[in-house]
Amino acid sequence: MPNHYQILIIGGGTGGIMTAAQLIKQKELTDIAIIEPADTHYYQPAWTLVGAGTYNYARTARPMGSVIPGKTAWIQDRATGFDPENNTVHTGSSGDITYDYLVVAPGLAYDFSLVPGLGDAIDKGVVCSVYTDPEHTWRVIKNFQGGTALFTQPTTPIKCGGAPQKIMYLAESHWANEGMRDRVEVVFATSGTIIFGIKQIAKTLMEVVDRKDINLRFGYQLTRVDGPNRIAWYRFADHMKEYNHKDVRTETDGDLTGIHYDMLHTAPPSVAPAFVRSSSLANAKGWVDVDKHTLQHTRYTNVFSLGDVAGVPTAKTGAAIRKQVPVIVDNLHRLIQHERMGNMSYNGYSSCPLVTDYGQMVLAEFDYDNNFTPDPKLKQMLIKDSSKEHFRLWLLKKYMLPYMYWNQMLKGQEV
Structure with missing residues (x-):
């Protein structure tokens, strides 16, 4: 196994898989590795429905190897620390891995x-x-x-x-x-x-x-x-x-x-993973210290972060990741090709599909300023006001979003 990659991604969750998939599919980059210890990848947004007896838990899980994009090396190990001055990530058993560019997306931990x-x-x-x-x-x-x-x-x-x-x-x-x-x-x-x-x-x-x-x-x-x-x-x-x-x-x-x-x-109390909190990448609260619009680290210009571990003031959701990934992909590609950042900017978009009953849902979409920002595509579903309960939003949550996740988002398509 090589110990150096052009792009090294920590985390095989939504952020890590989507980033690798878009880099490969859209930018044709191939020297990419993902560090991820888990055997299984879960679609966690459906777990609320599982908890209410209206979704099969087995359908939320797939083998990790089946979702890691082709042309991506899978280092099945745990990241344990960083040496960003020397472009190095320490691992539990695979030794030190070096990189040209690093994407930090290990999610959060429970404390x-x-x-x-x-x-x-x-x-x-x-x-x-x-x-x-x-x-x-x-x-x-x-x-x-x-x-x-x-x-x-x-x-x-x-x-x-x-x-x-x-x-x-x-x-x-x-x-x-x-x-x-x-x-x-x-x-x-x-x-x-x-x-x-x-x-x-x-x-x-x-x-x-x-x-x-x-x-x-x-x-x-x-x-x-x-x-x-x-x-x-x-x-x-x-x-x-x-x-x-x-x-x-x-x-x-x-x-x-x-x-x-x-x-x-209840929800478990959540923090950034210990190897992030104790590193020079962390801000005062322990999250990865990035610019909230570019998602580039504030001190290390070849380091980016997204998802739950990123220190940005928005909700920690898969929907946020969906909008963060294209920004990181564009910036990485332009840095590699032209040694300068792109113009794409993340505005803090996140969303929360609020299921209010069996067959009813409200869709909260918002940005850094807490502006209500409903997706215009919802009108194609004949949904005029997503701040109101709607049966079609329930269908989106239970059927359409899981399909989009497995078949489009994790495959490198922008949705």
């Missing part, structure tokens, strides 16, 4: 130490997460007999910030369909102060909350989980607001408030 007790409780008993085990999540929802159903999230950045809401809306629908909704109190406790940052989307979601009779507790910062006693402990600010109060069992411990739950769904 359960940030919420003590959660690591011991998650994916066991009545505690679940579509982020880590969507099949267990469906078992918990399906077997739930009533009581307080608590949906929450940590204060750290997470993949797809809307997912904790999506699974809550679907779970509520399932319980209603089973005729047991009157035995359930649904609570959403979040550290945020509003339900969503885009005004048009927030208006629709508050209508959904009213329809589903959900208790929103804003300003709740999850601090620890007591699994044996089924208590989630929170600290909240003075500006804490509550919407549609529910009489659920709580208790206090100093300045903390504990909510007793009969089932708990």
Whole structure:
């Protein structure tokens, strides 16, 4: 195996595979390698649907070797560190790999130490997460007999910030369909102060909350989980607001408030991987320090980053990656060919497909300035306003997006 490549990519997730595929298909570059230890590539956006019993988990997985583009070397190993002054990446067992250009896209990592007790409780008993085990999540929802159903999230950045809401809306629908909704109190406790940052989307979601009779507790910062006693402990600010109060069992411990739950769904606290956080590539918060428009590193001009690990102020979603990849591909190609950057600029686009019911979805698309930026192509689906619930948006989420992902995005096509 060579130890030097023109372009070295860290990460075989959406960002890494799409970047390699577009470089090969569109720019005809071939001296490319991907460092990725995993055997399996997952389409994680469908895991919320798996957690609601409406998508087959097996369909979200494919062998890693089947999605890594042809003409790309696969180094099945783990990156362990960087030496950007010498254009070198250290690996677990393959030695040092050198490069002319580096793309950093390993995704994020989970750090359960940030919420003590959660690591011991998650994916066991009545505690679940579509982020880590969507099949267990469906078992918990399906077997739930009533009581307080608590949906929450940590204060750290997470993949797809809307997912904790999506699974809550679907779970509520399932319980209603089973005729047991009157035995359930649904609570959403979040550290945020509003339900969503885009005004048009927030208006629709508050209508959904009213329809589903959900208790929103804003300003709740999850601090620890007591699994044996089924208590989630929170600290909240003075500006804490509550919407549609529910009489659920709580208790206090100093300045903390504990909510007793009969089932708990949360996202795991998320950080950049340790080998990124400890490197000279990281910013003060541990994410890769890149220009938010060019995605080029602020100090090392031959280093780029995208996806969840990039230190840009937008939501960490596959949709964001879809718009980031062409910018990096164009810049890399122009640097190689002309030793100068291109003119393409990433405007912070991201989107969150917010499933609100079985057969209903809202599509939040936005940029760095939180402008609502719906895709004009939605009109071809006869969708006039994607900030409203629509059956055709559900079809997009469940059928069209997975097809586009496997057959177009990972194959080097721009969509």
